Amino acid sequence: MEELAKEAGIPVRTLRFYRERGLIAPPRREGRIAWYDDHHLARLRTIAALLERGHTLTGIADLARTFESGRDVAEVLGLGEPTEETPVRLTPEQLADHFEGEVTPENLATALELGYLATDGDEIVHISRRLLEVSAELVREGVPLSTVLSAGRRVREHADALADLFVQVLQAHTTETEPPRLRPLARAVVDAELSMALDRRLRRDDGAQPPKGPET
Structure with a gap:
């Protein structure tokens, strides 16, 4: 215990306190x-x-329990990694930096349930770099992470x-089981339809009328 405390740069009494609170596993x-x-x-x-990022010991203990009850990488990936997505390995503090103030046990539990996050030893794995980056960007724009995750659940259904x-x-x-043009064709159709749907939705918000066709 003394050697571990010295390596971590903390007093032995602090280490004992963490042990008593269940913040670290028994030796x-x-x-x-x-x-x-x-x-x-x-x-x-x-x-x-x-702690440096403002989390309390109680909050850290809750986060640790949430991670430990979550699924591991093998369970989330199933038969293999996504063919077009790049998983990202993160430490818990790196995850906290991505979503400053939004990493709560509730949000973690939702992300673990959705399969966005998984655990691999002391590391966290996000299943998709693209989803990680856009989620972090939405949070920086002021959208609560809980709302981002709720929207993600609905988007997945569609x-x-x-x-x-x-x-x-x-x-x-x-x-063919997977036609070679399946993915690019599907992406092109969805991207175009989503773009037009956003146009219609924003025009409706502005009270604008869609352009009229030629009179007959």
Whole structure:
């Protein structure tokens, strides 16, 4: 314990307090000897970093329990990594930096449930760099992370329905399991339709009338 406290740069009494609060896991014991390892040191450094970012010990304990009850990377990835998405590995403090003030047990639980986040030892894995970056940008624009996650759940429902539609349409006319043009064609259609839908929605908000066609 003294060696671990020295490596972490904290007093032994602080380490004992963290142990009592369940902030770090018990050591491995061999007889009367308690062995701590790099995982314990990583957890202590994470605690220190989160404290510096304004989190309370109670909040950190809640976050730790949420992570520990979440799914691991193998469970989230299932049969393999997404073919077009790049997972991102993060430390808990890096995640806190992406979503300053918004990393709460409730938001983490939702992200873990949706499969956006998974755990891999002392690291967190976000399933998609693109989703991570756009989510962080929305939060920086003032949208609460809870709202971003709620919207993400709804978007996924529509995305699943669109994926079913495109697969059914193309597979009905080809013998290939995944037609080579499936993804670019689907993206092009969805992008164009979404752009036009946004135009219609924004014109409605502005009270503007859509352009009239030629009179007959």
